[in-house]
Amino acid sequence: MRIAIVGCGVAGQAAAIAFARKGHQVSVFERFTAAKPVGAGLLLQPSGLAALAHLGLAEAALSRGARVSRLLGKNTNGRSVMDIVYDPKSDGVFGLGIHRASLFEILHGAMQAEPVALRLGFEVAAIEDTEQPVLVDTEGRREGPFDLVVVSSGSHCALRDTVSSEGSDRLYPWGALWAICPDIEDRFSGALRQVYHRASIMIGVLPVGMAPESTHKGGHVALFWSLKHKDYERAKADGLERLCTSMNGFWSEAAELLDHIDFDALSLATYRDVRPRRWHSGRVVLIGDAAHGTSPQLGQGANLALIDAVTLATLTSEAKGDAGGMAQALARYRKVRRSHVAYYQWASRWMTPLFQSDSRMAAGLRDIILPLSNHIPPAASWTRRTLTGYAKMGVRRWRADF
């Protein structure tokens, strides 16, 4: 098949590798003139690592990232709110904190080892005729028709309207400032740590292992500070010293990390809750954040994107190439991914205000309910299942379909 992939991010690159290895003719279209990662660090869960292993890339990720065996969150009264161990019985189950640039390099290297055509500086503005799809970019250039167009252009891109103009799409008022900092004294290894003050302040430190362009050869962390995006310009004008003072009032060790960076190293991340009614139309299909963007509260978006990519390549490659065969394969793709994705969207949606909002009641509820769920055995096991990326709607565990 001739396959076009829109977006050279996590989902797009994973899909390009998976489709190319199945013998398809793959072209990737990216709006940036140089393919690059956006953002700081992320946590890959066991489910996402399974998808990377399927692509033969888990070892490379493990060698660059940092193992995270525990999630620790406390409020500024010193009360433990979250203490989740991936696997209380052994250290065989863990998350992997990884610099986005490291994940990008791994995926990009693997993609370039395949016969994939990468077209940079091609910002897709429209997809004409979903039955015989043709891409049109912002300068009016056209490419196609293709046997399949995979839209993996992230949560902020409006191309999903080609597939489904119905559904909901909401920008969260809160985002986060993120930076990669060297962990000079190796204070933060092994756990994702967070500190909360009500739900209006959240500081997090995630170990991410090596940072490709850093002079520090030891471990690094991704530091994040919750912020409403409407307050970003003011925070920027106030500068790093003010941020450092604010952070210091809640968590001095985290504030010390700012000593090693300047304000420009902080990037503002924003996120949306994206729920289009349909994921496919004709020969066009949505994957990753384009299909189901969420807030990063549960650290699952990139995992879901990787799983989407390998599942789609497996299911459509088994399909007959005619329109009926493709429609069936895409319907099957939606069916097998639906309950997994729906669970994480639902859970992220209700958890986000507990950590990012002005509601004191939400913070109070969080501080009562979450500690209970850490210690009551059935709830603790459900929490672990959720964390590892193996939960789905219903009582069964998610199982890979690739």
Ligand SMILES: Cc1cc2nc3c(=O)[nH]c(=O)nc-3n(C[C@H](O)[C@H](O)[C@H](O)COP(=O)(O)OP(=O)(O)OC[C@H]3O[C@@H](n4cnc5c(N)ncnc54)[C@H](O)[C@@H]3O)c2cc1C
């Ligand atoms: C602050 C923050 C923290 C996060 N932490 C985690 C975490 O710990 N764990 C986790 O699993 N997930 C996390 N996520 C979510 C994760 O980043 C996303 O789910 C993941 O990047 C989605 O990948 P994607 O390929 O679908 O989209 P993206 O990574 O957004 O890639 C989209 C690509 O498409 C390109 N593009 C966009 N529009 C066009 C166009 N019109 N034409 C051509 N190209 C286009 C973009 O330039 C980009 O390269 C986090 C997200 C944020 C914001």
